[in-house]
Amino acid sequence: xxxxxxxxxxxxxxxxxxxxxxxxxxxxxxxxxxxxxxxxxxxxxxxxxxxxxxxxxxxxxxxxxxxxxxxxxxxxxxxxxxxxxxxxxxxxxxxxxxxxxxxxxxxxxxxxxxxxxxxxxxxxxxxxxxxxxxxxxxxxxxxxxxxxxxxxxxxxxxxxxxxxxxxxxxxxxxxxxxxxxxxxxxxxxxxxxxxxxxxxxxxxxxxxxxxxxxxxxxxxxxxxxxxxxxxxxxxxxxxxxxxxxxxxxxxxxxxxxxxxxxxxxxxxxxxxxxxxxxxxxxxxxxxxxxxxxxxxxxxxxxxxxxxxxxxxxxxxxxxxxxxxxxxxxxxxxxxxxxxxxxxxxxxxxxxxxxxxxxxxxxxxxxxxxxxxxxxxxxxxxxxxxxxxxxxxxxxxxxxxxxxxxxxxxxxxxxxxxxxxxxxxxxxxxxxxxxxxxxxxxxxxxxxxxxxxxxxxxxxxxxxxxxxxxxxxxxxxx
Numbered sequence: 001x002x003x004x005x006x007x008x009x010x011x012x013x014x015x016x017x018x019x020x021x022x023x024x025x026x027x028x029x030x031x032x033x034x035x036x037x038x039x040x041x042x043x044x045x046x047x048x049x050x051x052x053x054x055x056x057x058x059x060x061x062x063x064x065x066x067x068x069x070x071x072x073x074x075x076x077x078x079x080x081x082x083x084x085x086x087x088x089x090x091x092x093x094x095x096x097x098x099x100x101x102x103x104x105x106x107x108x109x110x111x112x113x114x115x116x117x118x119x120x121x122x123x124x125x126x127x128x129x130x131x132x133x134x135x136x137x138x139x140x141x142x143x144x145x146x147x148x149x150x151x152x153x154x155x156x157x158x159x160x161x162x163x164x165x166x167x168x169x170x171x172x173x174x175x176x177x178x179x180x181x182x183x184x185x186x187x188x189x190x191x192x193x194x195x196x197x198x199x200x201x202x203x204x205x206x207x208x209x210x211x212x213x214x215x216x217x218x219x220x221x222x223x224x225x226x227x228x229x230x231x232x233x234x235x236x237x238x239x240x241x242x243x244x245x246x247x248x249x250x251x252x253x254x255x256x257x258x259x260x261x262x263x264x265x266x267x268x269x270x271x272x273x274x275x276x277x278x279x280x281x282x283x284x285x286x287x288x289x290x291x292x293x294x295x296x297x298x299x300x301x302x303x304x305x306x307x308x309x310x311x312x313x314x315x316x317x318x319x320x321x322x323x324x325x326x327x328x329x330x331x332x333x334x335x336x337x338x339x340x341x342x343x344x345x346x347x348x349x350x351x352x353x354x355x356x357x358x359x360x361x362x363x364x365x366x367x368x369x370x371x372x373x374x375x376x377x378x379x380x381x382x383x384x385x386x387x388x389x390x391x392x393x394x395x396x397x398x399x400x401x402x403x404x405x406x407x408x409x410x411x412x413x414x415x416x417x418x419x420x421x422x423x424x425x426x427x428x429x430x431x432x433x434x435x436x437x438x439x440x441x442x443x444x445x446x447x448x449x450x451x452x453x454x455x456x457x458x459x460x461x462x463x464x465x466x467x468x469x470x471x472x473x474x475x476x477x
Contacts, residue, residue, distance in 0.1 A: 229427060
């Protein structure tokens with residue numbers, strides 16, 4: 001798991017390192033040298049020699065001065081653009097040690113952004129905004145120290161204007177702002193450098209390949225379908241005929257033994273022709289290993305009644321998606337408190353807004369807290385879907401950062417719901433099923449994006465590449 005920090009958690013991590021015997025001067029020296037290493041590597045790739053380092057007045061600027069000294073010693077033509085003002089102790093110390101040239105021109109083959117760190121909480125104005133715009137307009141390879149200046153450290157919001165980097169060198173642990181909001185689009189390639197900071201255990205963590213591979217143990221040759229559980233999909237209506245079909249398609253690919261689908265009668269024959277491996281009962285199976293409900297059902301009293309009946313009587317793993325969530329928001333989410341099932345809610349930002357009463361903007365300001373608080377209040381697991389998704393059961397939080405814009409299309413949530421249901425059916429907890437399924441679907445999108453235009457990817461492309469993603473994740477050839 002990769003740890004991601006808020007701005008406050010980064011400050012605490014620095015304090016922890018100092019309390020364990022690492023002086024702040026040593027941390028700054030390590031950060032500056034790590035930054036210099038990445039600048040040097042980039043210069044070799046680009047055959048570049050001229051480096052401009054833009055230093056602010058805080059510790060981020062101090063890191064820049066250390067990097068400038070290192071690069072001078074390695075033979076680079078380094079100049080520094082410095083902001084005037086009251087300098088932090090570390091920045092003042094390192095600026096005095098720098099003996100190279102200064103400039104008032106924003107130009108170079110490589111520009112290193114060391115203007116501002118993660119503590120930014122207001123829009124950039126004046127000289128700061130002007131210089132950031134000049135960096136973005138320059139014909140240069142841009143590297144940001146820790147986080148692009150102007151990007152909010154916690155949620156990735158652009159604070160008026162922000163540096164658009166080709167690479168971001170994250171010290172210790174990447175910040176949430178590097179992946180939330182505009183983070184991916186402004187950070188470029190994120191390189192993580194260990195400088196010795198110590199993070200607390202309650203930080204958000206992101207799943208990595210080895211974490212997901214652990215959910216796919218080798219299957220015994222001597223096994224049968226009953227060994228791998230049963231998934232039941234409940235969905236569909238006259239208006240949304242395709243939703244259950246999408247969920248069925250991924251449930252069948254999940255590795256579970258049985259897939260059932262409870263759908264309107266007028267849909268059964270066409271679905272059976274497309275998915276003959278699926279079974280089509282009249283009513284939900286009370287003994288199914290996992291049930292997913294809500295996809296394409298419509299936000300109606302009937303949908304709400306179905307969800308409530310499952311909450312009251314079903315004791316397995318219950319995934320509530322799409323119109324199941326909308327019905328709870330409209331007719332009463334207190335039904336969640338009266339269940340024996342292990343419940344997973346899978347809202348996107350709009351559905352979460354309807355469920356919790358916060359605006360989409362408020363949710364995006366701190367999606368980890370919103371997911372965690374709602375999960376704790378209703379004793380459920382929440383998988384809050386977005387470009388980076390958050391899974392929480394009220395105590396811990398896991399991010400899923402894999403994927404591409406190929407998933408930004410209607411129906412992706414239905415594919416995810418079916419995959420979660422199938423993975424839960426074959427034995428994963430609803431928490432792990434959500435993380436695992438989102439990760440694998442994201443990897444399948446990445447496979448598609450290698451050969452297809454993101455906007456042209458359709459559900460069949462994603463489904464047909466699930467096995468490719470799984471082969472890569474589990475390192476099976």
